[in-house]
Amino acid sequence: MATTTSxxxxxxxxxxxxxxxDATVRHIDQLDDRTLERFYAALEGGCQLxxxxxxxxxxxxxxxxxxxxxxxx
Amino acid sequence: xxxYVIIGDGxxxxxxxxxxxxxxxxxxITVITDEGEALYNRILIKEHAKGKLPxxxxxxxxEDWYAERDIExxxxxxxxxxxxxxxxxHTHEGDEIGYDKLLIATGGTPTQLPVDDSDAEGIxxxxxxxxxxxxxxxxxxxxxxxxxxxxxxxxxxxxxxGAQGVEGKYLMRGDRWWRYALxxxxxxxMHEGMREVGVEPVFDSGVDxxxxxxxxxxxxxxxxxxxxxxxxxxxxAIGLTFNTEYLGDIDLEQDNGILVDQYMQTNLExxxxxxxxxxxxxxxxxxxxxxxxxxxxxxxxxxxxxxxAADDEAEEFEWVSSYSITxxxxxxxSFGHPTLGDEHAERKYSDTEWRRIAFKxxxxxxxxLIGDLSPQSKLKQLMxxxxxxxxxxxxxxxxxxxxxxxxPPQEQ
Ligand SMILES: Cc1cc2nc3c(=O)[nH]c(=O)nc-3n(C[C@H](O)[C@H](O)[C@H](O)COP(=O)(O)OP(=O)(O)OC[C@H]3O[C@@H](n4cnc5c(N)ncnc54)[C@H](O)[C@@H]3O)c2cc1C
Numbered sequence: 282m283a284t285t286t287s288x289x290x291x292x293x294x295x296x297x298x299x300x301x302x303d304a305t306v307r308h309i310d311q312l313d314d315r316t317l318e319r320f321y322a323a324l325e326g327g328c329q330l331x332x333x334x335x336x337x338x339x340x341x342x343x344x345x346x347x348x349x350x351x352x353x354x
Numbered sequence: 355x356x357x358y359v360i361i362g363d364g365x366x367x368x369x370x371x372x373x374x375x376x377x378x379x380x381x382x383i384t385v386i387t388d389e390g391e392a393l394y395n396r397i398l399i400k401e402h403a404k405g406k407l408p409x410x411x412x413x414x415x416x417e418d419w420y421a422e423r424d425i426e427x428x429x430x431x432x433x434x435x436x437x438x439x440x441x442x443x444h445t446h447e448g449d450e451i452g453y454d455k456l457l458i459a460t461g462g463t464p465t466q467l468p469v470d471d472s473d474a475e476g477i478x479x480x481x482x483x484x485x486x487x488x489x490x491x492x493x494x495x496x497x498x499x500x501x502x503x504x505x506x507x508x509x510x511x512x513x514x515x516g517a518q519g520v521e522g523k524y525l526m527r528g529d530r531w532w533r534y535a536l537x538x539x540x541x542x543x544m545h546e547g548m549r550e551v552g553v554e555p556v557f558d559s560g561v562d563x564x565x566x567x568x569x570x571x572x573x574x575x576x577x578x579x580x581x582x583x584x585x586x587x588x589x590x591a592i593g594l595t596f597n598t599e600y601l602g603d604i605d606l607e608q609d610n611g612i613l614v615d616q617y618m619q620t621n622l623e624x625x626x627x628x629x630x631x632x633x634x635x636x637x638x639x640x641x642x643x644x645x646x647x648x649x650x651x652x653x654x655x656x657x658x659x660x661x662x663a664a665d666d667e668a669e670e671f672e673w674v675s676s677y678s679i680t681x682x683x684x685x686x687x688s689f690g691h692p693t694l695g696d697e698h699a700e701r702k703y704s705d706t707e708w709r710r711i712a713f714k715x716x717x718x719x720x721x722x723l724i725g726d727l728s729p730q731s732k733l734k735q736l737m738x739x740x741x742x743x744x745x746x747x748x749x750x751x752x753x754x755x756x757x758x759x760x761x762p763p764q765e766q
Contacts, residue, residue, distance in 0.1 A: 302408045303410065303411075304411050305411065306412070308395065308678075309678050309680060310648050310678050311648065314731055317730070317731075318730070321685075342411075344398065344680060345678075345680050345685065346684065
């Protein structure tokens with residue numbers, strides 16, 4: 282089901298207050314189970330996550346209890 | 355060349371169209387929607403209504419998307435009838451569109467309160483992007499709001515009031531929010547979340563009628579006890595009525611939703627259904643069930659597309675649905691079928707952390723997690739594996755769930 286990125290890059294999550302009109306935005310319920318688990322683990326543990334096996338790409342804003350922009354670490 | 359017609363361009367219809375094009379490149383595909391815009395992100399429109407998200411990122415498909423895939427998109431086209439003998443779809447403009455295989459993906463429409471003046475100006479229902487634009491405008495100008503409907507969609511209105519600085523009263527029928535899935539203890543965490551954004555839950559209440567001014571604008575809601583709640587904004591989310599009216603008296607099996615098997619096939623040959631509108635055979639539960647969530651609708655559309663193109667029972671729908679609430683400081687996730695179940699286990703861990711697991715015939719069938727969502731993937735895994743674990747509730751209520759602590763599954 283999930284599309285996966287093949288890189289082993291690290292990503293970070295940065296909390297943002299606003300979203301640019303040209304941003305790609307995803308609601309947390311659009312993440313597959315594995316990405317969701319990594320996403321929440323990253324919020325708990327300093328906002329770092331590995332891109333491998335998730336379908337998150339830099340630049341995407343994820344809407345959770347706050348808005349988080351995915352950035353390359 | 356097979357001709358596919360899809361009624362509805364929500365996530366289920368659109369995902370079916372995309373799959374059909376991949377699986378059957380030579381076919382003709384028509385998608386019909388009565389909305390004026392192509393697929394958008396229905397689960398983000400609440401963020402627009404809250405005033406937090408601009409319009410552009412909510413769009414998912416431009417009209418080009420369909421053209422590039424040689425998919426015919428008919429916007430602003432309401433389907434008024436389906437003739438399954440002649441295999442023809444009728445539209446409000448009198449057009450007839452023939453099909454070899456049909457997908458019904460028309461979702462639902464919010465139910466109106468059956469009380470006087472329930473459609474007065476200032477009273478909102480929430481389903482489309484157009485609704486979200488109106489809600490945003492109305493909430494921006496409002497001072498006092500009333501919300502009716504103590505479920506997953508009602509709470510979005512509470513969040514809109516909170517984010518737009520509207521003093522809200524959330525009128526609930528029973529003694530708590532979403533009483534079918536939460537106990538008092540879990541619900542109280544949600545009530546606190548509402549209060550923190552300026553929305554006061556009012557229990558054992560509801561709306562008997564609305565009052566309007568001379569211009570027909572809502573000015574108050576009157577509760578069953580005669581209590582008067584002043585408001586210039588009201589949000590009603592008491593349930594969904596499935597969009598099946600246009601199907602008339604065709605012989606389609608329905609039971610508050612269209613009955614489909616795990617392949618998304620209805621009882622009529624070459625007629626499939628997907629998304630919110632289905633009551634599908636849930637292979638994990640072993641009975642018919644309903645989901646009302648984005649991920650499930652998308653997957654049902656994909657499965658329908660695969661099976662329509664294969665003209666066979668090529669892939670079955672097996673899915674654990676989930677639905678989040680992101681409006682408060684703490685996360686909330688409901689998964690599976692939290693309102694079903696013959697047994698439950700629950701525990702509160704802190705002022706903002708609570709867990710409830712629903713079991714049926716000894717197996718996990720759903721649950722609700724508030725605050726700490728870390729057990730979600732393990733609980734979903736147990737659902738998929740259909741393991742008998744109801745006698746090991748303690749392990750599942752541990753703060754950190756370790757599936758290795760469960761007794762090994764019994765050999766069948
Ligand atoms: C405000 C809101 C918040 C939500 N939040 C979440 C969330 O956080 N997480 C989550 O998982 N889910 C959420 N949902 C639920 C989720 O959006 C739905 O489950 C999902 O979008 C259903 O998709 P669908 O394709 O089945 O139906 P729909 O998206 O309803 O699409 C059906 C389409 O068919 C069209 N149609 C109907 N009748 C006809 C006709 N006769 N002719 C032509 N076209 C017709 C409709 O106009 C509509 O465009 C939310 C829903 C709303 C409204």
